[in-house]
Amino acid sequence: MNISLRMAGRHSIPIGVVLMIGLLVWYVLAIAMNAQGVISRVLPPDWSFGQLVTATWNMSRPVLPTPHQIIIDVYNSMTQWPVTSPRNLLYHAWVTAEAALTGFVMGGVLGILLAIIIIHSKMLDRALLPWIVASQTIPVLAIAPIVLVILGSLGITGLLPKAVIAMYLCFFPITIAMVQGLRSPAKLQMELFHTYAVTPIDTLTLLRFPSALPYLFPACRVAIAAGLVGTMVAELPTGAQAGLGARLLVGSYYGNTLMIWSALVVASLLGLFLTGVVSFVEYWVMRNRRVA
Structure with missing residues (x-):
C-alpha cells in the first residue's frame, strides 16, 4: 500500500x-x-x-472563456434546468451517448463477424482486409453527409443515421484487433484441438475468442471514443436540435464561445466516462478469465 x-x-x-x-x-x-x-x-x-x-x-x-467560466456555465446548465430540458447539457450528452453506444454495439458486432470470416478464409482475408483498411482513408466529415442524405431519402432519420456514422468509425479497430487476437493462439494449442477433432465453433469459443480478449478491449476503448466523435460529426450537417454536436453548432451560429467550450468539456467528460466503463468491464472479464 x-x-x-x-x-x-x-x-x-x-x-x-x-x-x-x-x-x-x-x-x-x-x-x-x-x-x-x-x-x-x-x-x-x-x-x-x-x-x-x-x-x-x-x-x-x-x-476565449476562462476555465472558471466554463465550469460555472456547465454547473448552471446541469442544476438550473430539468434533465429533460434542451438547456441542460446532460440532456444533450444523453442524446449523443445513446447514438454513440448504439453505433459502438453495431460496429463491435460487425467487426467481430468480419474478423471471424477473415481468419477462416484465406480468400476473404486477401479480398476484405485491404478494403477494410482503405475504408478508413475516407474522412468522416466527407462521408457523414452522404450517408445521412442516403438514409434520409429512405425515410431513416433520428438515432440510426448517427449510429451508422459511429459504427463506421468503431468497426475498424475492433476488426483489426480481433483478427490479430483470433490468430494469437499458439500452433501447439491449435494442433491439440485438431488432434481431438474439436469443431471450428468450439475452437472459436474455447480457444480463439478467450485468447483474443486482451486484444479486444483496448480496441473497444479506441472504438468508443471514435464513435463519440463520429456521432458529434453526424449531428452537425443535419441541423439536429439535440446532442452535443448540435450544441456546438448553435454556439457557432450565435458566436457564443462559452456554449461551445462547455459542450466540448462535457463531450470530453462523456468520452472519459465511456472509456472508463469499457475499462471496468475489461477488468471484470479479465479477472474472471484468469480465475477460470
Missing part, C-alpha cells in the same frame, strides 16, 4: 505541474484575446491592469 501511494505521488506531481502551467497559460491567453473587446466597450478611459484582468476573465461573450 505504501509503495502504491509513493508511486501515485511521484506520478501526480508532474501531472499537477503540467496542469498548473496549462491553466496559467490559458488565463494569460484569455487576457490577451479578450483585451480588445473589453477596452473598447467595457473599461473606462483610465483603466488599470487589475480592471483589465477582471473584465477579460468575466466577459459574457468572450473570445
Whole structure:
C-alpha cells in the first residue's frame, strides 16, 4: 500500500505541474484575446491592469472563456434546468451517448463477424482486409453527409443515421484487433484441438475468442471514443436540435464561445466516462478469465 501511494505521488506531481502551467497559460491567453473587446466597450478611459484582468476573465461573450467560466456555465446548465430540458447539457450528452453506444454495439458486432470470416478464409482475408483498411482513408466529415442524405431519402432519420456514422468509425479497430487476437493462439494449442477433432465453433469459443480478449478491449476503448466523435460529426450537417454536436453548432451560429467550450468539456467528460466503463468491464472479464 505504501509503495502504491509513493508511486501515485511521484506520478501526480508532474501531472499537477503540467496542469498548473496549462491553466496559467490559458488565463494569460484569455487576457490577451479578450483585451480588445473589453477596452473598447467595457473599461473606462483610465483603466488599470487589475480592471483589465477582471473584465477579460468575466466577459459574457468572450473570445476565449476562462476555465472558471466554463465550469460555472456547465454547473448552471446541469442544476438550473430539468434533465429533460434542451438547456441542460446532460440532456444533450444523453442524446449523443445513446447514438454513440448504439453505433459502438453495431460496429463491435460487425467487426467481430468480419474478423471471424477473415481468419477462416484465406480468400476473404486477401479480398476484405485491404478494403477494410482503405475504408478508413475516407474522412468522416466527407462521408457523414452522404450517408445521412442516403438514409434520409429512405425515410431513416433520428438515432440510426448517427449510429451508422459511429459504427463506421468503431468497426475498424475492433476488426483489426480481433483478427490479430483470433490468430494469437499458439500452433501447439491449435494442433491439440485438431488432434481431438474439436469443431471450428468450439475452437472459436474455447480457444480463439478467450485468447483474443486482451486484444479486444483496448480496441473497444479506441472504438468508443471514435464513435463519440463520429456521432458529434453526424449531428452537425443535419441541423439536429439535440446532442452535443448540435450544441456546438448553435454556439457557432450565435458566436457564443462559452456554449461551445462547455459542450466540448462535457463531450470530453462523456468520452472519459465511456472509456472508463469499457475499462471496468475489461477488468471484470479479465479477472474472471484468469480465475477460470
